[in-house]
Amino acid sequence: MPAYLGEFEQLVLFAALKLDDEATGGAIRAAIADGSRRTVWIGAVHTTLDRLELKGLVRSRLVPRADSSGRRRKVYSVRPAGRAAIGHAYTTWVRMTRGLKPKLESS
């Protein structure tokens, strides 16, 4: 049974999947903010990423930045377990929302 995911965890994983090699905390934050049209705090994103990493769903690595600042960025990638969990969540969504479109749009 794949791991259970909270709503925000799902959004973070969707974003991380989409972004591939560019999945930094900042990029994930922006993607969620874009998709959900709400204020998303970078601190919350990182806390969630920490949790997902502890659960073994994502992994992170430090990559030097392209500029001359000497700083590194933390880039995340989704591990197979994460892929399975978000896949499960997605199919759950799809199953649960089947046939609901007219109702959701009319309300």
Place this chain on the structure above:
Amino acid sequence: MTPAPPSAPRWARRIVAAMIPSRDREFLLSDLDDEFVARHRAGDHALFWYLAQAVHAAWTRRHATVLVDPPPVHSGSTMLTSLAADLRSAWRGFRRQPGITVAVVLSLGLGIGTASAMFSIVRAVLIAPLPYRQPDRLVTVWSQWTGFDRTWLSTQDVLDFKARSRAIQDIGVWDSARVTLTGLGEAARVSAGTVTANLFDVLGAAPIYGRVFTVQEAIAASKAGREMFAVVSYNFWRGTLGADPSAVGRTIQINDHDVTVLGVMPPGFQLPTDFTEDSAEPTVLWVPLYLDPATATHGDHGLYGAARLAPGATLRHLNDDLAAIARDFVRTGVYPAVMHFTAFGQSIDDDVLGGVRPSMRVLLGAVTFLLLIACANAAALLVARAETRRREWTTRVALGAGRWRLLRLQLAEGVLVAGTGGMLGIGLALASKRALDTIGPAAIPRASDVTVDWRVMLFMLAVSAVSAILCSLAPAIHAIKFSVVDGLKDGNTNVSAGRGRLRLRALLVVSQISLGLLLLAGAGLMARTLWSMRQVDLGFQPSGVLTARVALPASRYSTPEQVDAYDTALLSRLRQVPGVTAAGLIRSLPLAASIGDWGMTVEGYTPPPGDHPKGDWQVATPGALEALGEHLLRGRLFRDSDGATATPVVLVNETMAQTYWAGLDPVGRRMRVGGQSQPWVTVVGIVGDVRHNGVTAPIKTKFYLPYAQFPIATGNQPIAGGTIVLRTDRDPMVLASSMRAAAAAVDPQVPIAAIRPMSTVIDTALTAPRLTSQVMGGFAAVALVLSAIGLFGLLVYLVAQRTQEIGIRMAIGAGTGDVVRFVFVEGMRVALLGVAVGLVLSALGVRALASLLYGVKPWDPLTWLVAPAVLIAVAAIACVVPALRAAAIDPLKALRQA
């Protein structure tokens, strides 16, 4: 080259870096930076977004627990975490009792805010260094003789001092004048300093652009008889010259002559007199002055002097030298012995700031007392709060909390309220800065430099910390003394332990009232001083008078005829303005400019050996004295017929009449302005004495010459300009535009400046006492309110403490009146004790005020009766409500509570 990518400002990044935990810092900053850049490009409130995200991240990354994490382990920071816990606990406590919290914060905010505002003023005025190199090596040099405590130098004095005193490395001199600036838009009148070439070097100030003039250039200008070169102030360069970097070398017109701009001085540079005498219109440009040894004399005292001390020399050496040289002057007959001529130096610091230092010190002392009162008030409230938490504390101690822990809890409360109060204080300090700007006290040097900057913030932080400690001290002592057994026993019933705390609070209220009395009495004395100053008979009628300054460019108005024609034309136009009842020109406006004296010869008067008659010299047109409302005592004032060709006439003041014509009628007698070479002038009238050099300055002998006869009577150049004075039966400022129009109609190239009613002139002259009095009054009012709140709180507490006792008393027959009396007497005992302690404190404190007082003694009986009376009356009012509340106690309920 591609432009550097925008990034968050360094300061923002620093702050954020400091907030975010180190383990997250690198990549969080990296994330934030990436999006900052994107938002910055899109113009999407990047900085605001950046800071908001950072603050949130700092908070969540520190505090949010990752659910699957083991519980957070705070290694090595137990102290900090428990401090945070203490603060949180204090915060929760305060939220439960918003009333007390608001009172504590307000009272501390008032105290900290006023203290910080006062500090910002004192720092700008007294502490910030003057804009000169090594100001402690810089002195101003003055001469002094009978009737003149501190006056100007003559050209030959300066040359002699420089040549003969080894304590002087160099001495520079200057004078200030109003010049007319043309060729840069509308003609304007500005203040210009005429300065020797070495003055900039003596003061230790160098131009930021270009250079200052050389001695050779000063000589050339002196030979040419016009300014030729100018160094301008930074503000003049920014404003009038449009901050043009190529302004150096540009030509401007001063008094209709071409003048080359040689340099621009750094921002903030001013002559020493611009902080004091000339603060209303500081000099904005400086033209050369050359002291020609060939024409220098001892008879033209009109220069300000500043000297830089020679290496190793002290002010004392300089003063010894100057005194010796002055004695030599007297010995060789340069100055008559009875004149008691001498010269002295004064440190630049004393010179510029000496006048305001006493007021500032007194106000700083007063604000300290106010802060103490506020702290006492907050402490009393916190003790009351601690009272309501006895059960909580009992539980804490029972569960093993040590005394140290209780003390820290108390301190945390202090920190929290003082911190909040401090923030309130920032607002107050900023508001008072704005208030100061609107009052615009030009009479206080550097008042315009007052800012609420990081130093003030730092001060506020320090004051808040001290306040936190002070106001947690009393509750903390309480905390240390606290014992569980007592706590459990005391519960609600034990009265004796409650009495101990009552004494503590009573002590705090006594200290508030005693300090309050000191402030109240100080404010009373200052108010009486201001009142006395306003009662001084100035010798003229200031209401309904409008004044303005005018100066005629010497290039077009050099002959007496030209000047006279202008004056006549201007005055006849002004007199036609509807509402004007009198108009004239006067050389030196009372209370706006100082006036100096001129030697004279009085027919039939033999001065004591070595003495010369002299008088302050005023010059006025017909109508001027009428416009000012000076009092004619005998004879007549000037008439239009007192022209250049008529018999020269003079008016004298009462003091002069009594000094040189004692027992005689001066009208019809004659005198000479100057020596034998000058013509006789006939006294035609006596006018009342006028306070000229200051509201409280001594009255000296004074004479008045008509403008038209001044060149004949003195052999000097005509006075080209002066102050226009108009008398009207309406609001004077209404006439300002008519006045300007009249002047423009006579000669549009001659501007008039500084248009203001005479009442404003007097207000300006009284700025320092008025400000001191108002600020002290404000402090006293706040102190009064705080003391009243303190007493009120104490009595409410007392009544609550003794509800049962009162209930029993009522049950066994005490009437409402008895109960009211009981509470009232308790309150008044505290108030009277406070007043008594306050009187003792005042005996020590009032000396500090003595130098600021005028027309009232430090132990003025009225003040010392009224101030305690006011305090007692306010205390009585504060007692009424608790007393009535006590009387309304239902004995049955009170007993049931027991």
